[in-house]
Amino acid sequence: MRGMGGMGGMGGLMAQAQKMQAKLAKVQEEIARTEVEGEAANGAVKVTMTGKHECRRVVIDPKVVDPEDVEILEDLVTLAVNDCVTKIAAMSEQAMRQAVPLPPGMKMPF
DSSP states (O other): OHHHHHHHHHHHHHHHHHHHHHHHHHHHHHHHHOEEEEEETTTTEEEEEETTOOEEEEEEOGGGOOTTOHHHHHHHHHHHHHHHHHHHHHHHHHHHHHHSOOOTTOOOOO
8 A cells, every 4th residue: 555655645746736837827927917128328228028028119219319320229229129138037037936946056947
């Protein structure tokens, strides 16, 4: 009958895994609804994205718009988008680690 005790342990482990999965799904939903703002040139270009990386808004200060040098504006928009993406990644990592604590140095598999 000793072997049957192992099955109870496995069932408990599965239940824990399901709880963890549900917790992570909830955190992912919250992240998806969160809006994050990235910026470049001290806020002259701002990009707002959701946690799902959907762009909601782009705001450009007219002072940085130079029809003779569109490349600078393109670079500023790129920098603002990348800033936003970096902030979303950091926010997601922190939220996931709070939901499912892992030992130091261990990374999330997603």
